[in-house]
Amino acid sequence: MTQTTPIADRLPLLRRLGIRTPIIQAPMAGVSTPALAAAVTNAGGLGSLGVGAMDAEAARKAIRETRALTSGPFNVNVFCHAPAVADAAREQAWLAYLAPRFAEFGATPPAALREIYRSYVTDDAMHAMLLEERPAVVSFHFGLPDAGRIRALRDAGIVLLASATSLDEARAIEAAGIDAIVAQGIEAGGHRGVFDPSAVDEGLGTFALVRMLATQTRLPVIAAGGIMDGAGIAAALALGAHAAQLGTAFIACPETVADGPYREALLQARKRPTVLTRAISGRHARGLANRFTELGAAAGAPATPDYPTAYDAGKALHAAAKARGSADFAAQWAGQAVPLARALPAAELVAALASELAASARGLGELAETLG
Amino acid sequence: MTQTTPIADRLPLLRRLGIRTPIIQAPMAGVSTPALAAAVTNAGGLGSLGVGAMDAEAARKAIRETRALTSGPFNVNVFCHAPAVADAAREQAWLAYLAPRFAEFGATPPAALREIYRSYVTDDAMHAMLLEERPAVVSFHFGLPDAGRIRALRDAGIVLLASATSLDEARAIEAAGIDAIVAQGIEAGGHRGVFDPSAVDEGLGTFALVRMLATQTRLPVIAAGGIMDGAGIAAALALGAHAAQLGTAFIACPETVADGPYREALLQARKRPTVLTRAISGRHARGLANRFTELGAAAGAPATPDYPTAYDAGKALHAAAKARGSADFAAQWAGQAVPLARALPAAELVAALASELAASARGLGELAETLG
Numbered sequence: 062m063t064q065t066t067p068i069a070d071r072l073p074l075l076r077r078l079g080i081r082t083p084i085i086q087a088p089m090a091g092v093s094t095p096a097l098a099a100a101v102t103n104a105g106g107l108g109s110l111g112v113g114a115m116d117a118e119a120a121r122k123a124i125r126e127t128r129a130l131t132s133g134p135f136n137v138n139v140f141c142h143a144p145a146v147a148d149a150a151r152e153q154a155w156l157a158y159l160a161p162r163f164a165e166f167g168a169t170p171p172a173a174l175r176e177i178y179r180s181y182v183t184d185d186a187m188h189a190m191l192l193e194e195r196p197a198v199v200s201f202h203f204g205l206p207d208a209g210r211i212r213a214l215r216d217a218g219i220v221l222l223a224s225a226t227s228l229d230e231a232r233a234i235e236a237a238g239i240d241a242i243v244a245q246g247i248e249a250g251g252h253r254g255v256f257d258p259s260a261v262d263e264g265l266g267t268f269a270l271v272r273m274l275a276t277q278t279r280l281p282v283i284a285a286g287g288i289m290d291g292a293g294i295a296a297a298l299a300l301g302a303h304a305a306q307l308g309t310a311f312i313a314c315p316e317t318v319a320d321g322p323y324r325e326a327l328l329q330a331r332k333r334p335t336v337l338t339r340a341i342s343g344r345h346a347r348g349l350a351n352r353f354t355e356l357g358a359a360a361g362a363p364a365t366p367d368y369p370t371a372y373d374a375g376k377a378l379h380a381a382a383k384a385r386g387s388a389d390f391a392a393q394w395a396g397q398a399v400p401l402a403r404a405l406p407a408a409e410l411v412a413a414l415a416s417e418l419a420a421s422a423r424g425l426g427e428l429a430e431t432l433g
Numbered sequence: 434m435t436q437t438t439p440i441a442d443r444l445p446l447l448r449r450l451g452i453r454t455p456i457i458q459a460p461m462a463g464v465s466t467p468a469l470a471a472a473v474t475n476a477g478g479l480g481s482l483g484v485g486a487m488d489a490e491a492a493r494k495a496i497r498e499t500r501a502l503t504s505g506p507f508n509v510n511v512f513c514h515a516p517a518v519a520d521a522a523r524e525q526a527w528l529a530y531l532a533p534r535f536a537e538f539g540a541t542p543p544a545a546l547r548e549i550y551r552s553y554v555t556d557d558a559m560h561a562m563l564l565e566e567r568p569a570v571v572s573f574h575f576g577l578p579d580a581g582r583i584r585a586l587r588d589a590g591i592v593l594l595a596s597a598t599s600l601d602e603a604r605a606i607e608a609a610g611i612d613a614i615v616a617q618g619i620e621a622g623g624h625r626g627v628f629d630p631s632a633v634d635e636g637l638g639t640f641a642l643v644r645m646l647a648t649q650t651r652l653p654v655i656a657a658g659g660i661m662d663g664a665g666i667a668a669a670l671a672l673g674a675h676a677a678q679l680g681t682a683f684i685a686c687p688e689t690v691a692d693g694p695y696r697e698a699l700l701q702a703r704k705r706p707t708v709l710t711r712a713i714s715g716r717h718a719r720g721l722a723n724r725f726t727e728l729g730a731a732a733g734a735p736a737t738p739d740y741p742t743a744y745d746a747g748k749a750l751h752a753a754a755k756a757r758g759s760a761d762f763a764a765q766w767a768g769q770a771v772p773l774a775r776a777l778p779a780a781e782l783v784a785a786l787a788s789e790l791a792a793s794a795r796g797l798g799e800l801a802e803t804l805g
Contacts, residue, residue, distance in 0.1 A: 068803035072798075082804070166517050226704070228772070247619060248638040263706040266620040266638030268668065269659035269769035276773065287641035292672055296640065298800065299668035299793050331600070334635040397641035400600070401648065421802035424443075426798010428670065431440035432454070432791035 074195035074241050074281035074303035077220055079197060081145045082415045083294065085283060086407070087308030088138030089251060089317075090114045090201065093395070095123055097316035097407050099130030102344040107198065108133075114178050114369075117186035122304070124194045129394045134197030136222065139181035142344070143257075145367035146175070148219035152370060154363045159378055162356070162390065168381035172374040173345075174366055200224070203344070204256040205237050212238075215237050222283065224254030226270070228262060231278045238320040241281040244274045248287030250309045250335065250396035252346040256353055258368065262345070268300065275301025286335035289401035291417020295425065298418075309396040313404035322388035330399040343371030345404070349399070352389040445676035446613050446653040449592055451506040451569060453477040455666065455788045457655060457679030458779070460510030460572065461623060461689075462486045464766070466726030467495055469688035469779055471502030476783035479570065479676075480505075485512030486550045486741075489558035496566045506569030508594065511553035514575035514716070515629075517739035524742060526735045531750055534728070534762065540753035546738055546745045554578050564589050572596070575716070576628040577609050585608075594655065596626030599635060603646045605623070613653040615678055616646045622681045622707065622768035624718040630740065634717070640672065647673025661773035663789020667797065670790075672766045679786070681768040685776035694760035702771040715743030721771070723760040725750070 069076035072083055086093070086101040090111030098108030112120035120137070127135055156170040163170045181187050181201070188210055191199060199214055200222035214221060215238065224243040225231040231242050233256070246253050246267025255262055265273075267286035276280045284297035285306040297305040312319050312328050325351050333349045340357025341348070343365045348354065353375070355376060356362065365371040375392065382390040394428065397404075403410065441448035445454055458465070458473040462483030470480030482499060484492035484710045492509070499507055528542040535542045553559050553573070560582055563571060571586055572594035586593060587610065596615040597603040603614050605628070617626050618639025627634055637645075639658035656669035657678040669677040684691050685699050697720050698705065705721045713720070714727025715737045720726065725747070728734065737743040747764065754762040765775075775782065 068800065071800055071803065147516065246640065247636070248641040261706065263708070263769065264619070264636075265769050266618055266659055267640040268618065268638065268665065269620040272659070272661065272665055272668075272770060273665075273772055287638050287644070288643065291649075293640065293644055295797060296644075296668040296671035299664055299671050299797055301664060304644035335631065336635070372537055397637050398644060400645055415804065419801050422797040422801035422804060425667060425671055425794040426801050428440065428443055429791050429798050431443065432787065432794060 072298070072303040074283070076421060078107055081108045081193070082411070082418070083298065083306055083410055084414055085109065085136070085306040087251070087285065087306050088136065089308050089312070090138070092312055092317050092319050094316055094318055095126035095130060097311065097314060098135045098213050098415050100316055100416065101132045101311070101411055102133040102135050104408040106411050107136055108138040109138055109200070111138045113202065116178070117184065117190040120187060121190050121194060123235050124196055134196035136190045136200050137191065137196040138202060139187060140178075140203050141201045141206055142180050143370055144180050144183055145176040145370045147370070148366065151364055152366045155366050155371065156374060157361050159374055162378055163381055166381040166385045166387065170374065171377050174370045176370050177373045177376070178369055188213070191219070195219060198222060200243065202252065202254045205233065205239070208237070211225035211281050225274065226255050227265060228251055228273055228277060230256050231274045235278050235280050239280070241283055241289050241303070242274055242278060243283045243285050244271045244302070245323045245431065246286030248397040249285050250347050250399070251394040252342065252344055253337070255345070265345060271297060271300040271302050287396055287398045289398045291419070292421045293306045293415045294414060295421035298422070299425065309402060310400050311407060311410065314404050314407045314410060316407050323391060324404070326388070326393050327395060327399055327402050328404060330395060335395050335397050335399060339365045339371070341372065341375040343368035346392070346394055347396060349395050351391065351392040351393065353391070357407035444670070444675040446655070448480040449612060450479055452479045454783070454790070455670065455676035456783055456786055457508065457676055458683050459623070459657065459678050460508065460574075461680050461684070464512070464684055464689050464691050466688055466690055467498035467502060469686060470499050470507045471685065472688055472779035473683070473783055474503045474505040474507050476780040477787065478783050479508055481508035481510055483510045483574070485510060485574065488550075489556065489562040489789045492559060493566060494569055508570035509563065509568040510572045510574060511559060512575050513554050513573045513578055514552050514740055516526065516552050516555055517548040517742045518537065519742070520738065524738045527738050527743065528746060530735050531746055534750055535656050535753055538753040538757045542746065548742050549745045549748070550741055560585070561686060563591070567591060570594060570685075574624065574626045575655050577605065577611070580609070582738055590663060590676035597646065598625055598627050598642070599637060600645055600649060602628050603650045607650050607652050611652070613655055613675070614646055615657050616643045616657045616674070618642045618658030620769040621657050622719050622771070623766040623800050624714065624716055625709070627717070630716050643669060643672040643674050659768055659770045661770045663786045663791070664793045666786060666790045667793035670794070671797065678695065681771050681774060683779060683782065684767070685774050686779045686782060688779050695763060695765050696776070698760070698765050699767060699771055699774045702767060702774065707767050707769050707771060711737045711743070713744065713747040716789065718764070718766055719768060721765040721767050723765065725763070
């Protein structure tokens with residue numbers, strides 16, 4: 062084999078992102094840390110910070126902490142959901158529904174719910190901060206900001222990514238001038254990036270979605286959902302992706318802020334299925350089934366408030382339960398392939414993933430010899 | 434590259450199945466034909482007959498017709514669902530729900546519903562016929578027959594496959610002495626093979642399911658769901674599968690009995706999403722969204738009768754609509770990647786798939802050189 066084309070010629074997105082191996086650590090707001098992002102970047106992948114639940118100054122701090130730990134590129138992920146519409150009746154009905162669970166832990170629900178964080182689409186301070194700090198990569202979840210924000214970020218030399226769960230969303234991303242699409246399949250843990258949470262969600266699996274976007278859009282595709290090892294990354298590349306984004310695979314790394322019960326639950330995940338629920342945050346997210354997801358699925362459950370207003374209640378209920386030693390109402394986000402999770406330091410995990418990927422790709426190449 | 438290990442040493446299931454290329458045409462009861470199965474087998478893959486909706490003599494005829502067209506191995510798929518439990522009240526409520534749709538086409542619903550075909554688990558004539566005809570491969574969907582039937586088929590030298598949608602089902606298949614597992618992801622068109630339709634279905638995507646079964650069972654895995662081209666087959670092999678089973682990819686072949694409106698809908702599928710519905714047959718199956726799937730998803734829809742009793746109503750309603758020129762109530766089963774469907778003769782399609790697979794595998798191999 063005399064093939065010497067460098068990887069970045071085969072997967073040009075890697076050169077654009079400035080990374081050596083086609084591995085992106087998913088942003089995972091509330092789980093990822095500067096230490097995690099920096100470790101992944103230093104190991105040759107693309108680390109990410111999820112700042113969707115932070116204000117501009119907290120996000121700036123996280124970016125600076127990451128820069129102190131790596132000179133390489135990393136990704137800063139912001140949420141682009143339509144801002145919540147307050148609906149006092151719906152919010153009170155939801156709080157009333159949760160009240161017996163608060164009572165179980167000797168707590169009372171909050172009197173009212175707040176929209177606990179701003180969408181980047183209206184957060185001028187966050188936008189200004191990004192233009193000042195200029196992270197190498199910015200990614201969008203739940204939709205896209207307006208053309209002015211996109212242009213400003215591009216003009217600042219920032220590479221832009223956005224999540225799509227369907228071909229229509231991918232086409233919108235393409236039309237908006239984004240650099241690459243994160244194709245998020247139904248397997249993925251955490252929040253589904255659907256643009257319009259009230260629209261019908263076909264729930265496309267990673268396999269179908271990645272192949273459709275790789276063949277029916279012109280942008281490079283990053284595969285996400287159900288990818289836990291190098292074989293999975295090789296499969297994503299076979300489907301035409303330029304890189305794979307892994308979230309659940311990184312949660313049990315010591316560099317995250319996942320708490321003890323979450324780590325334990327992840328590593329014993331064969332005992333609990335994952336489910337998509339709106340009950341915790343107001344938007345569909347996949348996590349390990351627990352009493353909170355059951356509450357959301359129960360017959361007669363009222364409609365949740367808008368995202369992220371419902372999350373105000375969800376976080377309060379979890380805090381009340383946690384104060385009494387219960388993790389039954391935690392948001393333990395996880396993807397469908399969580400039984401394959403490993404607890405390794407991030408640098409070791411990236412090295413293992415890269416080595417498994419090389420072995421899988423080599424195996425396929427050897428198979429090709431016999432396929433003629 | 435001096436690699437000369439034959440493909441059947443890398444993918445030993447192929448030798449067991451007696452085929453040259455890791456491509457299995459999904460059985461697709463009501464769509465596949467002896468001509469399709471034979472064409473796929475003659476092209477080096479494994480053709481399949483879906484006889485779940487036939488009685489033993491019709492199935493014998495289909496097997497003999499296939500044998501007249503090929504001397505190679507093919508697969509005969511039987512349904513192993515728990516027999517329907519009659520429930521007159523539920524059936525009448527369902528018929529009452531459908532009655533206005535029948536009326537729309539100048540028809541009346543049947544007075545009562547029948548269990549329109551027998552499960553192989555109670556069909557002694559089908560079992561005796563299989564032992565007489567001895568097809569090379571028999572596959573099970575919706576569960577497993579009892580140990581006696583499995584032993585008899587094995588003793589007759591028949592290779593056995595069974596569908597799994599979860600790790601628990603895969604473990605049951607392994608324990609039963611089956612030769613390989615068809616890992617059917619949520620992307621797949623047609624009926625989900627879940628063993629117990631009343632249990633919670635995690636809805637595992639192909640990517641997650643195949644990788645979990647490949648790593649957590651000892652049996653060879655056949656990937657199914659969302660695979661439409663050779664890149665998809667390469668991805669399945671990267672995930673550790675020994676072969677890929679494609680259904681939707683074959684529906685538009687001229688050798689199937691899909692009707693005109695179904696073919697047209699498939700090839701224009703970008704206009705309609707696929708959905709899982711119980712409304713048509715009584716069990717979850719994925720097809721192109723239409724008025725029938727809407728009816729099933731409507732608020733206040735009554736519970737469907739058991740499978741396949743509900744299908745008696747479904748087929749009658751489709752027949753009434755079709756008689757008036759409407760395909761609005763057809764069972765147009767299709768997987769999520771249906772926008773990638775091609776209308777090619779089966780032999781050409783298998784040749785294209787094999788060639789694309791080789792190219793994808795070679796591409797991965799070349800990539801491996803640069804991954805170090």
